[in-house]
Amino acid sequence: MDDNHIVEIRDLVKNYPVGGGHFTALRDVTTDLVVGEFTGLVGPSGSGKTTLLNIIGGLDAPTEGSVTVLDMPLGGKNHKELAHLRREGIGFIFQTFNLLPVYTVFENVEFPLLLIGMAADERKELVDQALEWVGLTDKVKSRPAQLSGGECQRVAIARAIVKKPKLIIADEPTANLDAKNSHNIMQILVHLNQELSTSFIFATHDEKVMGYLTRIIHLIDGRIDEDEHISEPEYRKGK
Amino acid sequence: MILFKLALRNLVGAGTRTWLNVTVTSITFVLIIFMSGLYQGMFESNKRLMIETEIGGGTYWHPAYDPKDPFTLEDSHGVLPTEIAEQVIAGTGMPVLITQGSIYPEGRLRPVLIKGIPPEQQVVTLPTGILSTYAGEAIPVLIGAGMAKTTKLRVGDTFTARWRDARGTYDADEAEVVSIMNVENFQVDQGQIWVPLERLQRMLEMPDEATYVVVSRETSLLANPGGWNTMSVDALTEDFRRIMLTGQASMSIMYLIFLALAAMGIFNSQVLSIFRRRKEIGTLMALGMHRGRVIGLFTTEGGLHSLLALILAALYGGPFLLWTATRGIPLPIDYAEIGMLLDQRMVSVYPAGLFVGTTLLVTFIVTIVSYLPARKIAKMKPTEAISGRTN
Numbered sequence: 001m002d003d004n005h006i007v008e009i010r011d012l013v014k015n016y017p018v019g020g021g022h023f024t025a026l027r028d029v030t031t032d033l034v035v036g037e038f039t040g041l042v043g044p045s046g047s048g049k050t051t052l053l054n055i056i057g058g059l060d061a062p063t064e065g066s067v068t069v070l071d072m073p074l075g076g077k078n079h080k081e082l083a084h085l086r087r088e089g090i091g092f093i094f095q096t097f098n099l100l101p102v103y104t105v106f107e108n109v110e111f112p113l114l115l116i117g118m119a120a121d122e123r124k125e126l127v128d129q130a131l132e133w134v135g136l137t138d139k140v141k142s143r144p145a146q147l148s149g150g151e152c153q154r155v156a157i158a159r160a161i162v163k164k165p166k167l168i169i170a171d172e173p174t175a176n177l178d179a180k181n182s183h184n185i186m187q188i189l190v191h192l193n194q195e196l197s198t199s200f201i202f203a204t205h206d207e208k209v210m211g212y213l214t215r216i217i218h219l220i221d222g223r224i225d226e227d228e229h230i231s232e233p234e235y236r237k238g239k
Numbered sequence: 240m241i242l243f244k245l246a247l248r249n250l251v252g253a254g255t256r257t258w259l260n261v262t263v264t265s266i267t268f269v270l271i272i273f274m275s276g277l278y279q280g281m282f283e284s285n286k287r288l289m290i291e292t293e294i295g296g297g298t299y300w301h302p303a304y305d306p307k308d309p310f311t312l313e314d315s316h317g318v319l320p321t322e323i324a325e326q327v328i329a330g331t332g333m334p335v336l337i338t339q340g341s342i343y344p345e346g347r348l349r350p351v352l353i354k355g356i357p358p359e360q361q362v363v364t365l366p367t368g369i370l371s372t373y374a375g376e377a378i379p380v381l382i383g384a385g386m387a388k389t390t391k392l393r394v395g396d397t398f399t400a401r402w403r404d405a406r407g408t409y410d411a412d413e414a415e416v417v418s419i420m421n422v423e424n425f426q427v428d429q430g431q432i433w434v435p436l437e438r439l440q441r442m443l444e445m446p447d448e449a450t451y452v453v454v455s456r457e458t459s460l461l462a463n464p465g466g467w468n469t470m471s472v473d474a475l476t477e478d479f480r481r482i483m484l485t486g487q488a489s490m491s492i493m494y495l496i497f498l499a500l501a502a503m504g505i506f507n508s509q510v511l512s513i514f515r516r517r518k519e520i521g522t523l524m525a526l527g528m529h530r531g532r533v534i535g536l537f538t539t540e541g542g543l544h545s546l547l548a549l550i551l552a553a554l555y556g557g558p559f560l561l562w563t564a565t566r567g568i569p570l571p572i573d574y575a576e577i578g579m580l581l582d583q584r585m586v587s588v589y590p591a592g593l594f595v596g597t598t599l600l601v602t603f604i605v606t607i608v609s610y611l612p613a614r615k616i617a618k619m620k621p622t623e624a625i626s627g628r629t630n
Contacts, residue, residue: 115527
């Protein structure tokens, strides 16, 4: 695997059994993601965006082909090894935030650090830092039910970024947010991408998100239709 | 440790649901210990009552004597063997002579056992000394409160007593109640009258004879001296122990019902959790928790129910159990009067094994019912769990 590559996908096919036959969600997908890229998987519903994200995140297995993430070939890996990869190297941001409802903001952000067995004082330092990045230092003791949608997504971002992973996978992170919150979230993510050199890969069909991307992979019916590299994203032009 | 912390956070965060389960489990825990302790207390109390008032440190029975067969009474009397007689002379043995007879309080016939006992005896706690203070001509009689109630006899009342002597000849005389004793042991109360041993020996023409001998608690029992049967305390309380065991077996069905109620509550709560918390489970997996750890988390959550239940049980159950073990529960009626061997206060006894055993049992069952639904998680696909989809 190239040192600069964070994800390598070769001839990826994903079938789902449907009735007696199967439905092909991804076919012959071959691509690489590079360190520090701000990539979007774009396409209509059913085009395979979330399936591809799930496979990159080790949450689903390919039917054919090979996927290597952070130097780990995912083929043949068991649940423990895949969980270890996610725990150590990948952060997730979900469309519906997926915060743990009984935990406070601090505890939600702290959770990934608990899983990697970090000491309490170190955890506190990193959680405080992550909450500062997303501007939620005044909400540490709140529970998700007490927060707005935008605030919940900022907590989810803090949770994804707190362990400073090499790769963050974000599935429609702005789909449940209004325009103002969407821009706010994207600006935070761009900032973190630049500051931490973390690679981001989004699934989205939100025009607002596309304006921030440095690379857009267009998926149609499970195939890569177009792979577009953008030297100057829209948001920079607007500055 | 992490699982423990997370499980505790989840339980505390779940609020009312957790406390309902914990409360039901703690009630089960306290009830099982209380009921077992009550049974154990009943056995210990009854054994003590029997030792104090009836069997002392054990007895020697005449070879023909069988208290369960009244037909043996006619032949079950004899002169004491030397070894037993020595214990009687030393004051550590108390001979009792028994015969069947009839009494006629207010002219009504009542069959009774007439028991002769040395008034000066110190082996059992029956207040027999009063028999030696009687100066009248009639036969002085000591009866229990239960007997007094059923025969309507009071101190100073006289009645006719009839019996058969050693030659089978019927004889009768006037008897007078000199004292009524309050004794919780119905086996020395109902259907019997106590008279001075020497007087009964004269009445029956059986000098120096006895049916059985009770030895004091401090005295070692001899092995079948002179052919008389040695009956240890254990042997004499064996029937009662078996009755208690039978009762405990029935009670264990109650325990199982209590446990099943608590276990079902936790099982339901865990099953509900898995369906309601699918998204959370998927998120845990996405954040890097593998399936085994998720199962561990849910099982620990369930197991913690039992730990919290034990703490809660200790908080309110501890003082309650302590009260029942020290003060005892007062009984509303005198059970001796209705032929039950019960103390007037039911004092529970809680051996350490009861606490350890019940704790292990409750924890084991609660953990198992938490593990079973948690195991289902292992079959859930993370992608479906994250989206909260049910299949």
